[in-house]
Amino acid sequence: MQAPIGIFDSGVGGLSVLTEVQALLPNERLIYIADSHYLPYGDKPNALVIERSVKLTEYLLAQQAKAVIVACNTATAAAAGYLRECWPELPIIGLEPAVKPAASYSKQGKIGVLATQGTLSSQRFASLLERYAAALEVVSQPCIGLADQIERGLLTTSETRALLERYLQPIQQAGCDALVLGCTHYPFIKPLLEELLDESIKVFDTGPAIARQLRTVLFQRGLLADQSSTHLPAFYTTGWPAQFEQVLHLLLNIRTAVQPLSLE
Numbered sequence: 001m002q003a004p005i006g007i008f009d010s011g012v013g014g015l016s017v018l019t020e021v022q023a024l025l026p027n028e029r030l031i032y033i034a035d036s037h038y039l040p041y042g043d044k045p046n047a048l049v050i051e052r053s054v055k056l057t058e059y060l061l062a063q064q065a066k067a068v069i070v071a072c073n074t075a076t077a078a079a080a081g082y083l084r085e086c087w088p089e090l091p092i093i094g095l096e097p098a099v100k101p102a103a104s105y106s107k108q109g110k111i112g113v114l115a116t117q118g119t120l121s122s123q124r125f126a127s128l129l130e131r132y133a134a135a136l137e138v139v140s141q142p143c144i145g146l147a148d149q150i151e152r153g154l155l156t157t158s159e160t161r162a163l164l165e166r167y168l169q170p171i172q173q174a175g176c177d178a179l180v181l182g183c184t185h186y187p188f189i190k191p192l193l194e195e196l197l198d199e200s201i202k203v204f205d206t207g208p209a210i211a212r213q214l215r216t217v218l219f220q221r222g223l224l225a226d227q228s229s230t231h232l233p234a235f236y237t238t239g240w241p242a243q244f245e246q247v248l249h250l251l252l253n254i255r256t257a258v259q260p261l262s263l264e
């Protein structure tokens with residue numbers, strides 16, 4: 001059996017990355033884990049996010065994963081460095097807010113970033129800004145509660161709209177012309193985002209670049225899947241499978257059984 005690629009997130013957010021990977025690499029076998037029992041990661045202590053990331057990676061390795069995507073900006077900021085120390089041979093692909101392309105696009109020299117508190121207060125994010133946006137004005141906006149709404153499939157409710165309006169306000173007011181979606185949950189509210197944003201603001205997310213990066217890494221290591229193979233992704237959650245099945249259908253139009261997973 002083909003060795004799989006493991007993908008994990010605190011919940012449904014990483015599905016936005018899974019979609020991009022499936023589109024670019026349709027022959028790969030994918031295993032997706034939503035650590036829903038510990039959601040949201042965004043306001044959890046670093047130590048807990050690291051502990052969970054280690055457990056999830058261990059599980060994926062026990063399933064013979066040939067590469068792991070940390071499909072969560074918060075977990076990447078907290079744990080990617082440590083995971084790479086633990087498994088130096090394993091290709092580990094992390095997600096970072098797309099500050100670099102947004103900064104080079106911006107003509108106003110002003111960009112906005114929507115992300116979790118965990119991501120925005122991380123050392124990794126500080127050095128990302130230092131490297132690529134030192135000369136720019138950056139409006140970093142923590143979006144408390146937004147990932148939870150998306151997790152519950154509430155993509156267009158008045159509460160979600162009100163939250164998003166509130167979080168976009170300082171970014172629009174500052175005159176930003178580029179907006180970075182620094183959390184893998186947020187691409188699922190792109191329609192609402194486009195409705196609320198000025199047309200002049202370009203939106204950046206990381207999913208497509210991650211899929212390309214994965215393809216490069218697998219190619220370099222001779223790990224790309226056989227072109228004749230096709231597989232349905234396998235889905236696991238540490239939370240409630242029935243709830244995850246519902247939101248999986250809503251977000252990706254996939255109807256499949258989700259397996260319960262206990263990783264304590």
Ligand SMILES: N[C@@H](CCC(=O)O)C(=O)O
Nearest residue numbers: 013040041042073074184
């Ligand atoms: N998927 C989110 C994490 C959301 C959360 O669990 O707070 C991220 O990319 O940061």
